[in-house]
Amino acid sequence: MHQALVRVRFCFNRFESGNLAKLYFNYSAMNAGKSTVLLQASHNYFEQGMHTLLMTAALDDRDGVGKISSRIGLGKEADLFSGDTDVYDAIMARHTEQAIDCVMIDEAQFLSADQVWQLSLVTDELGIPVLCYGLRTDFAGKLFPGSAALLALADHLREIRTICWCGSKASMVLRMDEDGKPVKAGTQVVIGGNDVYASVCRKHWKSGEPHKNTR
Numbered sequence: 001m002h003q004a005l006v007r008v009r010f011c012f013n014r015f016e017s018g019n020l021a022k023l024y025f026n027y028s029a030m031n032a033g034k035s036t037v038l039l040q041a042s043h044n045y046f047e048q049g050m051h052t053l054l055m056t057a058a059l060d061d062r063d064g065v066g067k068i069s070s071r072i073g074l075g076k077e078a079d080l081f082s083g084d085t086d087v088y089d090a091i092m093a094r095h096t097e098q099a100i101d102c103v104m105i106d107e108a109q110f111l112s113a114d115q116v117w118q119l120s121l122v123t124d125e126l127g128i129p130v131l132c133y134g135l136r137t138d139f140a141g142k143l144f145p146g147s148a149a150l151l152a153l154a155d156h157l158r159e160i161r162t163i164c165w166c167g168s169k170a171s172m173v174l175r176m177d178e179d180g181k182p183v184k185a186g187t188q189v190v191i192g193g194n195d196v197y198a199s200v201c202r203k204h205w206k207s208g209e210p211h212k213n214t215r
């Protein structure tokens with residue numbers, strides 16, 4: 001976590017030095033602290049008297065509509081995007097009301113490919129840096145649409161690391177059904193289901209072990 005915060009601070013300082021705006025994809029498995037890193041980065045801008053626009057996916061309503069919350073208790077209101085949002089237009093409208101210095105998007109895996117292209121316009125045409133935070137792969141080990149487009153288009157890719165119970169880097173998301181059995185196929189996004197998720201290394205994703213000594 002600390003390293004990730006340092007990296008965000010570093011990229012913030014680079015914007016300050018007058019570099020051209022860039023599109024960033026900060027990716028990780030689940031529960032690596034993406035939202036915390038996002039909120040810290042936003043606060044860094046705030047401290048410098050600058051304005052950020054925070055956005056998150058409309059389908060993620062764990063913490064109420066229009067809010068980015070971190071597991072360590074931080075939270076901030078955010079605009080929502082859904083599948084039919086033109087994110088360039090949405091950002092442009094906000095930018096007209098109040099000049100925006102940086103756009104930060106949580107749950108960026110839920111962006112469509114078109115929306116990622118729209119974000120590239122925000123950096124290339126409006127000159128505003130865009131920092132996207134999201135999961136790289138789903139529980140089946142497949143890229144989310146937004147993650148695939150960001151991996152293809154982002155200027156900079158950064159991994160926010162977390163660890164498996166074995167100590168290795170956790171790069172995969174394991175889904176368990178209500179009986180605790182691993183699920184490897186099915187719908188990519190389940191809203192309101194009883195499934196639980198764990199971030200694990202690839203080896204323990206393959207073996208379906210979310211914890212030590214479960215078999």
Ligand SMILES: [Zn+2]
Pocket residue numbers: 164165166167168200201202203204
């Ligand atoms: Zn492991």
